[in-house]
């Protein structure tokens with residue numbers, strides 16, 4: 001297992017920081033093309049609570065994000081333009097290309113990361129991504145969450161798991177580095193089902209992983225399920241036991257970009273252990289020898 005910090009230092013020669021960007025996009029399971037309401041755990045911000053003002057130009061969003069971390073980052077740090085909220089390839093290829101070009105031309109940007117879904121990578125979008133991968137390192141984050149189609153239906157993901165390995169192969173073909181998002185603790189999932197997801201990602205050739213425990217946010221469909229006692233929320237030790245098992249399954253070269261997420265404090269209902277960020281970080285460092 002390789003940590004994200006080590007991976008970025010090896011690849012870029014210094015520490016890398018992310019400058020989050022919000023585009024004017026949505027998701028096919030929100031706007032009615034494949035479904036409505038989005039994934040049942042996802043907030044109105046589309047997994048981008050900490051991202052920037054989407055009405056600002058990309059360059060301004062990057063400038064603001066860099067300004068915020070410049071003090072602690074120091075002058076040797078590099079930046080990744082991180083297209084974080086919603087499905088960033090669910091738009092016209094022109095819109096995406098202009099956004100990527102604008103980001104790549106910003107001072108300090110050395111790589112681009114695009115969060116999306118395997119079902120939003122049509123031929124024209126792939127051409128844009130291929131051109132971007134030739135310009136600078138490109139990371140593509142795929143929101144898989146689970147490899148189990150039954151769970152995928154429960155969470156309203158609205159694409160079939162078989163699209164994932166095809167997307168990973170196509171992205172690797174154009175030289176992108178693929179990061180897969182997986183959630184542990186989804187409704188009805190046993191540890192075996194979760195490990196099957198991890199194995200499927202490993203066998204598909206995902207380069208990196210972002211793990212998170214399922215967390216319940218206010219005003220999401222999951223909130224109702226939670227109050228109806230239809231979802232079990234993992235305790236901290238229980239969750240990290242699962243992460244440890246997942247890491248055991250993955251090759252040594254797998255980059256772990258995130259050991260767990262932390263929901264926005266103002267709308268987090270459970271699990272409350274994720275609120276204590278410092279304690280969680282210390283626990284991760286101790287447990288995984290970081």
Ligand code: SF4
Pocket residue numbers: 026027029030037038039042043046047085086087117143
């Ligand atoms: S695809 Fe991603 S951003 Fe869209 S609803 Fe699902 S989790 Fe949220």
